[in-house]
Amino acid sequence: MQNIEVIAQTKFMDNSPIVAQADTSLPNYTQENGLLVQFSSGEAAPTPVESDSQTQDSMSSETDFDSHMMQRCLTLARRALGRTSPNPLVGAVVVKNGEIIGEGFHPRAGEPHAEVFALRAAGVGARGATVYVNLEPCNHYGRTPPCSEGLIEAGVAKVVVGMVDPNPLVAGGGIARLRAAGVEVLVGVENEACQQLNEAFVHRILYKKPLGILKYAMTLDGKIATAGGHSAWVTNQAARSEVHQLRAACDAIIVGGNTVRQDNPYLTSHQVEAHNPLRVVMSRQLNLPENARLWETQEAPTLVLTEIGANPDLQKLLLKRGVEVVELPALTPEQAMIRLYERGFCSVLWECGGNLAASAIAQGAIQKIMAFIAPKIIGGSHAPTPVGDLGFTTMTEALPLERVRWRVVGSDCLVEGYLPQKNHQ
Numbered sequence: 001m002q003n004i005e006v007i008a009q010t011k012f013m014d015n016s017p018i019v020a021q022a023d024t025s026l027p028n029y030t031q032e033n034g035l036l037v038q039f040s041s042g043e044a045a046p047t048p049v050e051s052d053s054q055t056q057d058s059m060s061s062e063t064d065f066d067s068h069m070m071q072r073c074l075t076l077a078r079r080a081l082g083r084t085s086p087n088p089l090v091g092a093v094v095v096k097n098g099e100i101i102g103e104g105f106h107p108r109a110g111e112p113h114a115e116v117f118a119l120r121a122a123g124v125g126a127r128g129a130t131v132y133v134n135l136e137p138c139n140h141y142g143r144t145p146p147c148s149e150g151l152i153e154a155g156v157a158k159v160v161v162g163m164v165d166p167n168p169l170v171a172g173g174g175i176a177r178l179r180a181a182g183v184e185v186l187v188g189v190e191n192e193a194c195q196q197l198n199e200a201f202v203h204r205i206l207y208k209k210p211l212g213i214l215k216y217a218m219t220l221d222g223k224i225a226t227a228g229g230h231s232a233w234v235t236n237q238a239a240r241s242e243v244h245q246l247r248a249a250c251d252a253i254i255v256g257g258n259t260v261r262q263d264n265p266y267l268t269s270h271q272v273e274a275h276n277p278l279r280v281v282m283s284r285q286l287n288l289p290e291n292a293r294l295w296e297t298q299e300a301p302t303l304v305l306t307e308i309g310a311n312p313d314l315q316k317l318l319l320k321r322g323v324e325v326v327e328l329p330a331l332t333p334e335q336a337m338i339r340l341y342e343r344g345f346c347s348v349l350w351e352c353g354g355n356l357a358a359s360a361i362a363q364g365a366i367q368k369i370m371a372f373i374a375p376k377i378i379g380g381s382h383a384p385t386p387v388g389d390l391g392f393t394t395m396t397e398a399l400p401l402e403r404v405r406w407r408v409v410g411s412d413c414l415v416e417g418y419l420p421q422k423n424h425q
C-alpha cells in the first residue's frame with residue numbers, strides 16, 4: 001500500500017481540482033479534497049493500467065494497480081462518512097499513463113457525484129483515460145445528470161467499477177450504457193471492500209429500511225452495567241474511540257429513556273470536524289430529566305420519539321431547548337426505523353440497553369451486532385445484560401450470527417456479526 005501522509009490541513013469538504021501522481025518514486029505534494037498530502041517515496045510504484053486492454057467483464061485483467069486505485073477511491077469516499085445519505089459513499093480517480101490526473105468524491109446528497117469532480121479535475125486529459133469508481137456510475141437523471149453520459153462525453157477509454165448498483169431496477173444499466181458507447185468496463189475490483197463500505201446504503205435500497213446496528217459494551221461475564229445501573233466505563237479508551245468513529249459514520253443513534261436517566265450520555269462523535277449523527281431518544285412515558293446532556297443541541301441535533309400526549313410540560317421544555325419531539329400513536333422500534341427511513345437515513349446505531357435491544361431485534365430493526373467485550377468480571381445476578389427477553393426457551397432457538405469477525409481493540413475485544421437473513425427483511 002502506498003503510504004500517504006497528511007502534512008497540513010487546509011479545509012475539509014472541498015472537491016477542488018487535484019493534481020496527484022501515482023508514481024511514488026518522487027515525493028509529491030497534492031491538494032486532495034482540501035488536505036495537502038505527501039505521497040511518500042521508497043515504495044514500489046504500482047503497475048500502470050493499459051487503457052487499450054480488450055477485456056470486458058473478466059477479472060483476469062485486474063492488476064495490483066487496479067486494486068490500489070480502487071482502494072484510493074474508497075479512501076476518497078470515506079472523506080464524506082456520515083454525510084451522504086440517502087446516497088452512497090463514492091470516490092473516483094482518473095488515471096492516464098499510470099498517473100492520477102483527477103480525483104473526487106461525493107460530498108453529500110444534492111451535490112455532484114464523485115465522477116463529476118474527478119472528470120472536472122482531469123479536464124481534457126480525461127480523453128482516453130481510465131476512470132476508477134467504487135460504485136457503478138449512475139444512468140438516470142436524478143438531482144444531477146447521469147454519470148454514464150458524463151464519462152462518455154469526456155471520452156474516457158475505460159471504466160473500472162468496484163461494485164454494481166444494488167438497486168435491482170437499475171443494476172447494470174450504467175455499465176451497459178458505457179459498453180454500448182464503446183467504453184471498456186471492468187467490474188468487481190475490490191468488490192468486498194466496496195460492498196462493506198456501502199453496506200448500509202445497500203441495505204436501505206434492498207429492504208427499504210435503514211441498517212440497524214446494535215452496539216454494546218459488556219464485561220466478560222455478560223453485563224452492560226452494575227446491578228445499580230452504573231456503566232461508566234465498561235471498556236477502555238481504545239474501544240471508546242472506535243465507538244466515536246462508528247458514530248461519525250452513522251446517520252442516527254438510538255437510546256431509550258432508561259439510558260438517559262441512568263447514564264446521561266452525550267452520544268457525540270467527539271471528533272473535530274467529524275459528523276455527528278442525529279441523537280434519538282425513544283421514551284413512552286417521557287419521564288426524563290429536565291437537564292440532560294442530550295438536550296444540549298448546539299453540537300448535535302436530538303429527536304425525541306414518544307407517544308401521543310406524553311408529559312406535555314417536558315415536551316414544551318424540550319422544544320425550547322431546540323429538541324425535536326415527535327409523538328406516535330404507538331412507539332415501537334419498527335415505527336422508529338420507518339421514521340428514520342423517511343428522513344433518508346441509511347444507518348442507525350442502537351446504543352440502548354437490553355430491554356429496548358430485545359424489542360428492536362424481535363421487530364427486525366437490527367441486522368448487525370458489534371459487541372465490545374472487556375476482560376473483567378462485575379458479577380450481579382440482576383445486573384443488566386445486552387439483550388433482554390426474546391421469549392426463547394431452548395438453545396436451539398438462539399440466533400446464530402453470520403459472517404462473524406473478531407479483533408482486539410486495545411485491551412478489549414470486538415466481536416462483529418450479522419443476524420440471520422430473516423432479520424434483514
Ligand SMILES: NC(=O)c1ccc[n+]([C@@H]2O[C@H](COP(=O)([O-])OP(=O)(O)OC[C@H]3O[C@@H](n4cnc5c(N)ncnc54)[C@H](OP(=O)(O)O)[C@@H]3O)[C@@H](O)[C@H]2O)c1
Pocket residue numbers: 215216217218223224225228229230231234255256257258259260262263282283284285286287331332333351352353354355356357359384
Ligand atoms: N454498556 C452499554 O453498552 C450500555 C448501553 C446502553 C445502556 N446501558 C445500560 O442499560 C441500562 C438501561 O437498560 P434499558 O434496557 O432499560 O435501556 P434503554 O436504552 O433505556 O431502553 C429502555 C427504555 O426505552 C424506552 N422504550 C420506548 N419504546 C420501547 C419499546 N418498544 N420497548 C422497550 N423500551 C422502549 C422506554 O423508555 P421510558 O421508560 O422512558 O418510556 C424504556 O424504559 C442502564 O443501566 C444503562 O447504563 C449500557
Ligand SMILES: [Zn+2]
Pocket residue numbers: 113114115137138139145146147148
Ligand atoms: Zn452519478
